[in-house]
Amino acid sequence: MSGKLHIMEKEIYRRAPADAHPPNLSPEYKSTTGRAPRQSAIVLPHTLSEITGPLLESERLDALENDLTKQRSGEPLGERIIVHGRVLDQDGKAVPKAIVEIWQCNAAGRYHHPGDQHDAPLDPNFYGGGRVRADEEGRYQFITIKPGAYPWKNHHNAWRPAHIHFSLFGPAFATRLITQMYFPNDPLLPFDPIYNSVPPGSRSRLQAAFDLEATRPEWALAYKFDIVLRGRNATPMEG
Amino acid sequence: MSQGLTPSQTIGPFYFGTVTKAYHQQLAPPGVVGERIELALTLHDADGAIVPDGLFEIWQANSHGRYNHPEDRRNLPLDAGFDGYGRASTDTQGCARFSSVKPGRVPWPQGGMQAPHINISIFARGLLNRVATRLYFDRDPANAEDPVLKMIDPARRDTLLAKQDEKGWWRLPVHLGGPRETVFFDC
Ligand SMILES: [Fe+3]
Numbered sequence: 289m290s291g292k293l294h295i296m297e298k299e300i301y302r303r304a305p306a307d308a309h310p311p312n313l314s315p316e317y318k319s320t321t322g323r324a325p326r327q328s329a330i331v332l333p334h335t336l337s338e339i340t341g342p343l344l345e346s347e348r349l350d351a352l353e354n355d356l357t358k359q360r361s362g363e364p365l366g367e368r369i370i371v372h373g374r375v376l377d378q379d380g381k382a383v384p385k386a387i388v389e390i391w392q393c394n395a396a397g398r399y400h401h402p403g404d405q406h407d408a409p410l411d412p413n414f415y416g417g418g419r420v421r422a423d424e425e426g427r428y429q430f431i432t433i434k435p436g437a438y439p440w441k442n443h444h445n446a447w448r449p450a451h452i453h454f455s456l457f458g459p460a461f462a463t464r465l466i467t468q469m470y471f472p473n474d475p476l477l478p479f480d481p482i483y484n485s486v487p488p489g490s491r492s493r494l495q496a497a498f499d500l501e502a503t504r505p506e507w508a509l510a511y512k513f514d515i516v517l518r519g520r521n522a523t524p525m526e527g
Numbered sequence: 528m529s530q531g532l533t534p535s536q537t538i539g540p541f542y543f544g545t546v547t548k549a550y551h552q553q554l555a556p557p558g559v560v561g562e563r564i565e566l567a568l569t570l571h572d573a574d575g576a577i578v579p580d581g582l583f584e585i586w587q588a589n590s591h592g593r594y595n596h597p598e599d600r601r602n603l604p605l606d607a608g609f610d611g612y613g614r615a616s617t618d619t620q621g622c623a624r625f626s627s628v629k630p631g632r633v634p635w636p637q638g639g640m641q642a643p644h645i646n647i648s649i650f651a652r653g654l655l656n657r658v659a660t661r662l663y664f665d666r667d668p669a670n671a672e673d674p675v676l677k678m679i680d681p682a683r684r685d686t687l688l689a690k691q692d693e694k695g696w697w698r699l700p701v702h703l704g705g706p707r708e709t710v711f712f713d714c
Contacts, residue, residue, distance in 0.1 A: 312654060319653030320655060323572050327710075332713065337633060342611070378532065404541055461648075
């Protein structure tokens, strides 16, 4: 394993700073101990394999996939909300046409998933999955209901703060991201080992902002959540 | 203007239908050229126990070695109906299956060619960031000259080599930890 890889590509994706992401081994989140790799990852130069990735241009998305309140015969229970934002890179440039996928529990804190045994009601009118393709400016929007908090078994009296899971591909294999969006000032955030696995300086990027401007009168509150994916490095590098 | 990256979080145990679609396991519809392959990827934790709530994603070139992506500008054929992308949850045996065609070779930036390989992302409850690895085909003569395999401690290279079973399936166990921990890449 030589440390002398000469990388002379015109452009590669920038490496994340050390405090950008949570360490995989975060013992407060108990199941990381058996699943976090212990050996350090080998830094790969960016070849065609890493700078290409699924754009899913032929993926067909239905018109209602971004409205989670209209996917069943009736209206789901709970507080209707608008969740919108932009997909950007580190230079603030729009990532156009990215597919954004979300999944979440219902207003009572229960997932429409066979593995979820939480004693809270299922809502026959809420499935909890959505997809949308961002526009040329990277803008996306979902209509959904505010997810509830739910208990989990990590420690005594453990509750997940309300959150929506987000999945994005971006332009390359190197830009793949799965994350969670939280609501501003949720009182459960200081006690959540998953949220707190993120280094303190980067944590708040996972909180959406309440957005009065996008809030629709007599209809729904809006939250804004911009997602920042890796940007490209235009300078040749040698390492 | 520099913006902070959005941090990664675990996929959790309760991802579902939006994330997995049955057609994402069949990468190559009839008519796509190339050697047909069946893949069986299994996920194990540090104790060797199977992980039944994981997600595998694969990304590969077509049989000509061409990626279906604007960044690959080489004059090689694209196959209609072949994106090169697959995604599947692990089942109760910790296994995710795909059918596809064997990828062709793609260039290495400093010259020469990489051996046929499939790029893999792994997500699971308990994994705060995705981990990425590659699948290579055991006994492919091109492996001997592959620049990525050469970067790896020979004792651990085997963790990237899928082996063909008696039914012809290419099997690759992925170990998140433990004595057989798979080689993962920062890509
Ligand atoms: Fe969740």
